[in-house]
Amino acid sequence: MLIVVAYDIPNDRRRTKVAxxxxxxxxxxxxxxxxxxxxxxxxxxxxxxxxxxxxxKETDRLRVYRLCGxxxxxxxxxxxxxxxxxxxxxxxxx
Numbered sequence: 001m002l003i004v005v006a007y008d009i010p011n012d013r014r015r016t017k018v019a020x021x022x023x024x025x026x027x028x029x030x031x032x033x034x035x036x037x038x039x040x041x042x043x044x045x046x047x048x049x050x051x052x053x054x055x056x057k058e059t060d061r062l063r064v065y066r067l068c069g070x071x072x073x074x075x076x077x078x079x080x081x082x083x084x085x086x087x088x089x090x091x092x093x094x
Contacts, residue, residue, distance in 0.1 A: 001066060002037055005022060005064050
């Protein structure tokens with residue numbers, strides 16, 4: 001399953017920690033947006049628990065969007081798409 005994680009965290013230190021944590025689960029596609037591929041709900045729960053410990057629930061915002069297969073196939077990208085080819089699913093470097 002592909003999920004999109006977007007966050008608004010005003011504190012630089014917390015924002016950096018959240019971004020570093022999310023790199024273990026996916027790819028940064030915008031400054032505060034990650035696309036993450038999680039194969040099971042347990043992995044999603046793990047990610048949410050980890051990030052949930054890092055944010056301040058009074059001031060920070062985190063949104064997670066689950067994309068269904070047909071929705072994932074309809075993703076449009078305009079402008080500079082800076083995701084390296086080797087991070088795209090199905091690409092193999094030997």
